[in-house]
Amino acid sequence: SFQHPDVRITIPSTGSTTADEIAGVFARRASDGISPLSIPGNCWISIESVREMQGRLAMRPFEGRNRAEIVVDADRMRAEAANALLKTLEEPPPGTLIIMTAVRSSALLPTVRSRMQTVRFTRIAPGEIASCLEARLSLDPGEALRIARSSDGSMGGALMSAAEKDALPETASHALELLAPKVQDCPP
Secondary structure: OOOOOOEEEEOOEOOOOOHHHHHHHHHHHHHHOOOOOOOOOOOEEOHHHHHHHHHHHHOOOOOOOOEEEEEOOHHHEOHHHHHHHHHHHHOOOOOEEEEEOOOOHHHOOHHHHOOOOOOOOOOOOHHHHHHHHHHHHOOOHHHHHHHHHHOOOOHHHHHHHHHHOOOOOOOHHHHHHHHHHHHHHOOO
């Protein structure tokens, strides 16, 4: 639900993005579990966002001994922001985990990449996604496979696509409620 005070998330935004718009993105994701953590438009991670993150990291954790900073779509970080983050990546404060996601790691500055440990996630095979959609949502095998093939290997993408096509019951969040107790049977 994006409520833990020791886990903070930075997402790309536009210069005119308001705090309410960002809160709306997180609220949608918390309510349905599949909405993307992104703001529409030409978005980037600015040097101001990095400075805010560094300010948070300078403080002690609120509840636990450790904290996590998650940077979504770090490949959308402007060069000056990435350069400002280098020292923090090289010597993070004690008890700090910085997680950076990127669709295109090649778009990250080489100096940033050199200070990170890369973990690659592979796409899920369409057959596995289709099987899960069939079993958990009672979709027709042909429709499940069509949705799975268009999901680019993403279970979340398949769920979003099914929701857009009204293949899910009532709402995406209702479908996720139906999936929740059985999700361990499906690929991540």
